[in-house]
Amino acid sequence: MTGLYELVIVPGATPDDLITASADLPVGAVFIHFYGDQHRSVLVFRPRPARDAAPAPATAPAGGWLPALPGVPGSDGPSAGRMPVGRGVAAWWTVRAGRAVDGPHRDQLDALISVRTRPGSSAAYGWLSPDGSLAARPAPEDLAWERLVSRMRARVVEEDRTPLVPERDRVSTLAARVADALTAVGLPLYDPHSPEPCGGVTLTPTRTGELPGVALGWVTHPHMAHGVIFGGGEADRPVVTMMAERTAEVLASMGFTLNRPADELGPPLVIGGP
Structure with missing residues (x-):
């Protein structure tokens, strides 16, 4: 078409x-x-x-531009937190009530630093109009995060080995939140579908028993589990237990509610979120 x-x-x-x-x-x-x-x-x-297109900014000899922001002294010149942006290019800004009060910033971090010094403001990504209002659009960082979260959630499977559906019930929703939290921390989730297994945290939605929740576990690399390296096939057992416990401690510090089995033999169970 x-x-x-x-x-x-x-x-x-x-x-x-x-x-x-x-x-x-x-x-x-x-x-x-x-x-x-x-x-x-x-x-x-x-x-x-x-x-409706983004306004064409005036270009400087170097090919960049720095728009003047109403009410922001010195905003029409370069500063430590600002960057020149090309014609029609979106950037990070500090906004309050839909209007830019500082920027454009080099990246999201610079925008968040600016927000801390301007109560009531927030960081946003998009085009700046001549009147100082912002036409927001999804930021590359946010799109990358959504793609990563989607991939990590796809590694979690239900008890019957079907893919996780976060909206299925409270347990599935909790499993998705735990996966998101561990992704933000940087802990790897075990991928049961990968042709190149490498190990990581396992999350198992559990609905049986008195406390439905998400059981935590850990899988080591097959080289360790099969005894190829680091002392034989039994060496991974204490590691698996220890890593599951450390993962539980990380989630507890983030506000999740955990239950540990009385016999200390079963896996830690996440039963609530922050």
């Missing part, structure tokens, strides 16, 4: 697939309608109209 863009969604597509595909749409593309059947759904977008 000339001048239009189509995003095709087929059965079996994951949230990660949708996020990745939508990132390829032109900046500012506008959704107009959809069509499809039982085999596929097609979302149709058009380019942003010229009258």
Whole structure:
């Protein structure tokens, strides 16, 4: 379709697939309608109209620009937390009530530093209009995080080995929150589907017994589990127990509620979130 863009969604597509595909749409593309059947759904977008396009900033000899922000002394010149942005390029800004009060910033961290010194403000990503208002759009960092979270959640399986569905019930929702928390911390989740297993945290939704929750475990690399390295096949058992306990301590420090079995033989169980 000339001048239009189509995003095709087929059965079996994951949230990660949708996020990745939508990132390829032109900046500012506008959704107009959809069509499809039982085999596929097609979302149709058009380019942003010229009258709605991000304003063309005045360029400096170096090719960058620094817009003056109303009410911000010295905002029309470079500073430690600002960067020049090219024509029509989105950037990080400090905003209050939908209007930019500082920026553009080099990255999200600089924007958050600016927020700390300006009560009532927040960090946002998008285009700046001539009147100082911000046309927000998803930031690359946020899209990358959503893709990572989607991949990590896909590593969690239900008790019957089916994929995790976060909206299924309270236990599944809790499992998704635990996966997100461990991803933010940087602890790896075990991937049972990977052709190159490497080990990590296991999360098992558990609905039997008096306390439904998410059982924590740990899987070592097959080289250790099979006794190829580090002292034989028994060496991984104390490591597995210790890593599950350390993972439980990390989650407890983040506000999750845990229950440990009275006989100290079973895995730690996450029964509530912050």
